[in-house]
Amino acid sequence: MNTDLNHAANANILHVLLKQLGRSKPSAFRILKLTWRELFNESLYKERIRIAQGAFAQVYTATRDRIEDGLTSKELVVLKVSPTSHCTNPQGTF
Secondary structure (H helix, E strand, O other), X not given: OHHHHOOHHHHHHHHHHHHHHHHHOHHHHHHHHHHOOXXXXXXXXXXXXXXXXXXXXXXXXXXXXXXXXXXXXXXXXXXXXXXXXXXXXXXXXX
């Protein structure tokens, strides 16, 4: 799915998906932000470590800052990305 979404021929549907999903389906919008290369903000995720790699995806653990009630804490997250997107070095950081 990630490869299909990120294909150049699909660039024109991004704004339509954003409009529809942003209003009615917040969880689908979050998934879109993780899978569509133009929406993914890798600077949010620190201390990234690849924990698994397969033919169709890579799985990372990472931390991100979480701000709640004016307090900042670190939140552990797990990210699944396609084997070719976001990964730029063999040590497992994307």
